[in-house]
Amino acid sequence: MACLRTVSYTVIINGQPAPPFVAKKGLRQGDPMSPFLSVIAMEYLSRLLRGDTRFISCLHEKFRLFSEASGLVANTNKSAVYFGGVTARVQQQILDILGYSKGMLPFRYLGVPLSSRRVCSPGIAGGLNITSIAHWNKAAACKLLWDLARKKDKLWMQQFSIKAIYQSIKGPVNKVPWYKIVYRNKGAEKWIFTLKMAAHGRLLTRDRLRKWGIDTSPVCPICLLEDETIEQLFFRCNVTGHLWNKLLAWQGVLRQSLDWQGELAWAIEHCKGRSRGAALYKMTLAATIYYVWHRAEEIIIRRIIQEIYYRATMYPKIATYITQFDNYPS
Ligand SMILES: [Zn+2]
Structure with missing residues (x-):
């Protein structure tokens, strides 16, 4: 990640740029990040996950380690666990271990405005049928984590595709009446x-x-x-x-x-x-x-x-x- 530390930033204060400072952690939340960087970082997470059986608590622990190593800290207030095909009892156990709230699908991602939903609706819903990059990204990220997790645990895992997650995030399609x-x-x-x-x-x-x-x-x-x-x-x-x-x-x-x-x-x-x-x-x-x-x-x-x-x-x-x-x- 050394190459990321060469970046410097400046802040506009009262309309004037302040002296530049060097980035210590390379990336901040919201920075555009190459998917390759994400894959490199996730590979480390993936290696940490290898060989574990007590999946959830281990996963949590590995996230903490990963967080220390990468400087990427999850905001617990903004984090949620999404379940599919998991009983209420097991869901509660998982939530207790992780300390996150339970997320519901569909959800909003980085405040994606509702209008983009229309743009990305299929033709029959009156949209222009353009895939929402933000939604697709989210779906792809879900799939990546899913693939990592699937290696170790069978309890709450089911095969599903990026497309299925994408459609789930995007919400139901309402056909236009015409x-x-x-x-x-x-x-x-x-x-x-x-x-x-x-x-x-x-x-x-x-x-x-x-x-x-x-x-x-x-x-x-x-x-x-x-x-x-x-x-x-x-x-x-x-x-x-x-x-x-x-x-x-x-x-x-x-x-x-x-x-x-x-x-x-x-x-x-x-x-x-x-x-x-x-x-x-x-x-x-x-x-x-x-x-x-x-x-x-x-x-x-x-x-x-x-x-x-x-x-x-x-x-x-x-x-x-x-x-x-x-x-x-x-
Ligand atoms: Zn006329």
Whole structure:
């Protein structure tokens, strides 16, 4: 660890950097640390564990030794023991030996904000499906300790994977109510992406742009009558509302267009199954959102239907189904 002692720190006091001082212990809690360093240190812990049978109390003792050797001291207030498949009686015995409190899954790690949970949710939960590095780290660390411990003790050990721990830390997945509309949609990727952003309420409609301080006209550029919001654009706007009415009628859906929350709720309620009608409806909704949003000059029903026809060639049942809609709108 000698190489770690060459580091020096300085502290900003009243806006001025104080004289630098040399680090004595190399690493402090919260410092970014190479996983390799962690592995080197853990190897020492692993060697200490070898050859013991009275596992828990020995483990505690080895932690103390490890702590003295490495300078890494566990904060008992922040430490907890996590159990899996252990009886309450044995749990209490272990807690008595260690003096730590009992942890419950899922837990927060280094104050990871709740918003990262959403980012890291699977697609069906409305997230972007990016693995949380902090959560994954924690899971990997759990797995490392687990592997070390497993060598010696059978009492509270069970095989499990980093992935399982990761999912456990992350907590249960709550599917967004509209996941079938977005994720079981046979539409083109670009349509679905726009539909997903709309379902998340993340499209940068003019009301949101203005809230962000961007200088832009608030007025809907399609009808030039009302201020543009997501509810207005889909489909309270009399132009897009009229367009959607025609596309609803084209599919044989006999109702008038609603606002966005109403449309989403209607789709969730009526497109639960795998019927051809539901598939067609979801595709058409995605295409309409896309073309209205992109305000292509060709926001015309003919273009939308043309693309739907094209995509339907890949799904013969839908293709046959579509042919019955002969009221091709003009
Ligand atoms: Zn409008």
